[in-house]
Structure formats: structure tokens, C-alpha cells
Amino acid sequence: MQIEKTAVDGCVIVRTRVLEDERGFFLETYKQSALTEALGRPHRFAQGNHSRSRAGVLRGFHAEPWDKLVAVYSGRALIVVADGRADSPTFGAHVAIELGDPPGRRDRVFVPAGCGNAFYTFTPVDYANDVSEEFNPRTRGGFAWDDPFLGVEWPDRSPMLSAADQGLARLSDQFPDHPAVRRWRGG
Secondary structure, X not given: OEXXXXXXXXXXXXXXXXXXXXXXXXXXXOOHHHHHHHHOOOOOOOEEEEEEEOOOEEEEEEEOOOOEEXXXXXXXXXXXEEXXXXXXXXXXXXXXXXXXXXXXXXXXXEXXXXXXXXXXXXXXXXXXXXXXXXXXXXXXXXXXXXXXXXXXXXXXXXXXXXXXXXOOOOHHHHOOOOHHHHHHOOO
């Protein structure tokens, strides 16, 4: 198992080694000691979540005040993490990784509290995330998936979205005076 840093501060990819034979495969989904060492701080998971989505669905960006460890257990999806933390040195940066069935990878992505995560499904997908706090709908936040400030190259410009995700404001509109947003706007 290897832990790889990304362009988003605190977001890491948990690279797994897949052992395959004629019966199928086996892998470690994460190792607490390796993740703790990479993060430089202890962590814990308080709740596990599983969703199933049809092909062509986009969920997010969802941003909550808890850490997440995400995975695609079946199907193939593009996972995107965007830094929505105004006090972060990587505010507005994003990382995209294809997870799941080949040609995707069976890795996991650690999303630090306050960052937004979204995913687009190329095929039907079983998506899982372990979170460091129990769900509280009052603390759920997010931002628009198609904010040009983020510069995400989505494979589909007209994905299937929930009404809640359609109603999310752009990150750049939530923080119009942030230095990164002002630079992006040319001001």
C-alpha cells in the first residue's frame, strides 16, 4: 500500500496492490497506520456509506466538516476533489482520478474535512465512503459542479443531477473576494 499526495492539501490517494488469480482478486482497502502516518495526525471513521448510481450521474460537489475515504467497488467513475476551504493554500485546486473497474483503479481517495468531492459515473457504480463523523444534514455544504473557476474537465456537460446538486452555488460566488477568485477574474 502506498499513499500519494495530490495537488489538494491533505487529500491523498491510497494506492492498493491488487492480488488476482483465477478466483478473482483481493486487496487491502486501507491501513490505519499508513493513513495516520501520511496525514500526520490520527483519524477515525464513525460511519460507512454506500450508494448506487446509474451511468451518466454526477453527484456533488458535497463538502462537509468531516473527513471521507471514498472508493468505487463496482463500475467506473471519475472522482474529483476540489479544495473549498477558504483558508487553505490550495483553495480552488482540484484533483481527478478514475476509480473502479478497469481501466480505473481500485484505489481509495482521502478527502479532508471541508473539501468538496464529486463523482461522475461512466457505468452503473457502487460508491462507498467512510466518514469521520456521523451524518448531520445541518452541516452539509457544497458547491456547483460546473464552476469554471475550478477548471474541472467533466466527460459529460449534461449529466443527470439531483435537484439539490443543481441548486448549489458556485464556489467562486461563495467566496467572491478570495484572492484566488479575484486573480482568476483578472482583478
